[in-house]
Every structure is written in C-alpha cells, then in structure tokens.
Amino acid sequence: MSSARTRLPTDLPDAVGEYFAPELSTVASYLDRVPAALDDGDPTVGPVHPVPWLYVADLTGWRGLALARLLAARRDCPCYGLSALAADAVETLWAAVDRSADGPVVVHLELRGDAGPIPAALREALRRGYERPAGPDADAVAGDPTNVVVVFTDTDPSKRLDSPLPDATTPVSGAALSYAPRDSMTPEQPAGTTTLPAPPALGDRTDELAAVLSAALDGTGSESDREQYVDSAVEALATTHAAVGRRDLLFDVSPRVALAHGHRLPAVGLDDALAGLRRDLLARVPESPGSEELRATLADLL
Incomplete structure (x- = not known):
C-alpha cells in the first residue's frame, strides 16, 4: 500500500490515554451513533454522517494527533496521517478508504486552510459512495464509509474568535470537539454537526x-x-x-x-x-x- 510511510504508531503510553480519557469517552459515545450500514436516504444529513469526522481546533497539533492514534488503538485498527503538502496525499487517502472495506480505519489530517486536495478528495469520495473505478494511474477502490473516521486538526483556525469550523468539512456532518468555554467560540454548525462538550482544561x-x-x-x-x-x-x-x-x-x-x-x-x-x-x-x-x-x-x- 502506498500509504505505508504515513501509517502512524498507536502504541502510546498508558499515561497518554489516561490524560485524554474524558475526550475518548465523549468521542466513543458520539461514534456509537454511527449506523452499522447505509440506507437509501440522503447521506449528507445528520445527526451523524455515515462518514464521521471529528474537528479539533488545536493550535499546537498534539491533541488531534494523539486522539486519532488513541482512537485507532481502541478500535484495534490502523491510523494514517495525511499531510496536505505530500505529493501522494490523495492516493494515500484513497488507499485508506480501500482499507476500510476490511475493517475500521482512522485518518488524521492537519488542515491547511479551507481548501486543498485532501478536503476535495474527501468530498469526491463522499459523492462516489467511497468507490472509485480503476484508471490509467489509479487502482479501483471500494471502501465502507461506516468504517472510516477522519480526525481533522486545525492548527491555524483563522476565524477562531467567531467560527472555528472550516468550510472544508461541509457539507459532511460530524462533530466539533469544543475547548471553547463561551458561546462566541462555538462553531457555526452545518446540518448534522454535533458540538461535543469541552473536556477538562x-x-x-x-x-x-x-x-x-x-x-x-x-x-x-x-x-x-x-x-x-x-x-x-x-x-x-x-x-x-x-x-x-x-x-x-x-x-x-x-x-x-x-x-x-x-x-x-x-x-x-x-x-x-x-x-x-x-x-x-x-x-x-x-x-x-x-x-x-x-x-x-x-x-x-x-
């Protein structure tokens, strides 16, 4: 698989899991709401999208990355880290989607603005039902949307004082893990987005x-x-x-x-x-x- 060098280790020390225990409990309760299979309805409406994502506004980048790795460890599944600047980032994403046909997979992405090839590829995957036909430079992909969890870390939320939720994630609905103690910091919620409560400071x-x-x-x-x-x-x-x-x-x-x-x-x-x-x-x-x-x-x- 072309994503081998972006596969992240998930064997973090127990102390890291204990530090993030409140977040993990909240995220687990959110993911429990993901349906076991897709129906014929509109997949872009909530309360939980069949392709769940978590948005972590995190200026230092450690919370989102640690949560992705801990979540993968708890699900006993691989965790892939995508760089928006990597030449093979889109193919790595599709490889992770393909892996989802065999079981759960967690993908961590550090956002760089509201646009770029990775958010665009995620939207394309959504439109295609997580399937892609074979092409001259690409293998066929057939994944299971219910098995893919995407964790976005935003290390530069430029509008964080009023709307830290980036446009890159809409219309895909999911959850924003809120570290914000006042209403003005709460993301503007697209349809189906759940704002998870703030964990301890x-x-x-x-x-x-x-x-x-x-x-x-x-x-x-x-x-x-x-x-x-x-x-x-x-x-x-x-x-x-x-x-x-x-x-x-x-x-x-x-x-x-x-x-x-x-x-x-x-x-x-x-x-x-x-x-x-x-x-x-x-x-x-x-x-x-x-x-x-x-x-x-x-x-x-x-």
Missing part, C-alpha cells in the same frame, strides 16, 4: 500531565533531577496555558516541548533544561495585538 489534570512526562522521561538523568524537572515543567505548562488562554481560548500547550528539554537533562543539567523550556514556551505565544504585553506578564510568571 490542562489546569484541571496536572496529575495526568505529570504522569505523561514521567513515563516518557523514565530513566533520563538522575531521579532527583527528573522529578524536579517534571514538577517544574507541569507548573510552567499550566501557567502558560492559563495566561494565554485568557486571550486565545483554543491555545493549548503541547508536552512535546517539555519532553524535548527533559531529554537534555543528562547533557545540560536541571537549571539549563528548565531555562530552555521557559524560553520555548514564551516563543510559542501566538502573535496578536497585545501579545508583547502578554509575553512580559508570562515571563514574570515563569
């Missing part, structure tokens, strides 16, 4: 975040330095999330930056690793009016 699950970092950094540096680093990193991530979140409610802090500096512990020591983490966190503050003032405030907090 990072500040409400710092124990789970500490477990994620501890599991990933196990054996790195001395036990004392590692424990101090994890405690300080969790505090820095939560502080950054809380400070920036007042301005940009879709902002999230990926633990990747903490892991990157945590793995430097044996080489640079505790103080330098934490200093590097704090510099990187400040650099990740989104550019917007007033962001310089926000950076100054955050620098004082860190």
Whole structure:
C-alpha cells in the first residue's frame, strides 16, 4: 500500500490515554451513533454522517494527533496521517478508504486552510459512495464509509474568535470537539454537526500531565533531577496555558516541548533544561495585538 510511510504508531503510553480519557469517552459515545450500514436516504444529513469526522481546533497539533492514534488503538485498527503538502496525499487517502472495506480505519489530517486536495478528495469520495473505478494511474477502490473516521486538526483556525469550523468539512456532518468555554467560540454548525462538550482544561489534570512526562522521561538523568524537572515543567505548562488562554481560548500547550528539554537533562543539567523550556514556551505565544504585553506578564510568571 502506498500509504505505508504515513501509517502512524498507536502504541502510546498508558499515561497518554489516561490524560485524554474524558475526550475518548465523549468521542466513543458520539461514534456509537454511527449506523452499522447505509440506507437509501440522503447521506449528507445528520445527526451523524455515515462518514464521521471529528474537528479539533488545536493550535499546537498534539491533541488531534494523539486522539486519532488513541482512537485507532481502541478500535484495534490502523491510523494514517495525511499531510496536505505530500505529493501522494490523495492516493494515500484513497488507499485508506480501500482499507476500510476490511475493517475500521482512522485518518488524521492537519488542515491547511479551507481548501486543498485532501478536503476535495474527501468530498469526491463522499459523492462516489467511497468507490472509485480503476484508471490509467489509479487502482479501483471500494471502501465502507461506516468504517472510516477522519480526525481533522486545525492548527491555524483563522476565524477562531467567531467560527472555528472550516468550510472544508461541509457539507459532511460530524462533530466539533469544543475547548471553547463561551458561546462566541462555538462553531457555526452545518446540518448534522454535533458540538461535543469541552473536556477538562490542562489546569484541571496536572496529575495526568505529570504522569505523561514521567513515563516518557523514565530513566533520563538522575531521579532527583527528573522529578524536579517534571514538577517544574507541569507548573510552567499550566501557567502558560492559563495566561494565554485568557486571550486565545483554543491555545493549548503541547508536552512535546517539555519532553524535548527533559531529554537534555543528562547533557545540560536541571537549571539549563528548565531555562530552555521557559524560553520555548514564551516563543510559542501566538502573535496578536497585545501579545508583547502578554509575553512580559508570562515571563514574570515563569
């Protein structure tokens, strides 16, 4: 299959699954509503489209990707990651659709705007009933729409202050996982779109975040330095999330930056690793009016 190099590993640490337990429970209840088979009715009306998608507005990209991989692990199925810039992205998508004839498959896509070859291919697949005849440069495809779950991650929701749901996903109905605590952040819903409730904020699950970092950094540096680093990193991530979140409610802090500096512990020591983490966190503050003032405030907090 041409998508071999885009198949994502799904053997994430248990701590990651525990961190995302609220999201996974919500998503599972949504997917339970997907019909076992298609009928002869209009497939573009809800409440759930036979080809379910999940939209995760996620400026750091880690939530959507982690959820896709965890969802595939729970369904014991492959997970494919599509890059909108890859030359073979459309063929990879069709290969994943073809794989759906044999069982469930999860596809993760990081959106780059409201247009592009992948959203267009998804709409084409919908129109064709997830079938494609053989052509000069393409194999025949016959998939099962009820087996395909697409997880969109939007790392640049340009209209996030009023309508973060991208046009690329309409008229395909699905679910928007909402991290938005106020009405003005709720997506405009096309027919059949379900807005799933917001899961706990990072500040409400710092124990789970500490477990994620501890599991990933196990054996790195001395036990004392590692424990101090994890405690300080969790505090820095939560502080950054809380400070920036007042301005940009879709902002999230990926633990990747903490892991990157945590793995430097044996080489640079505790103080330098934490200093590097704090510099990187400040650099990740989104550019917007007033962001310089926000950076100054955050620098004082860190």
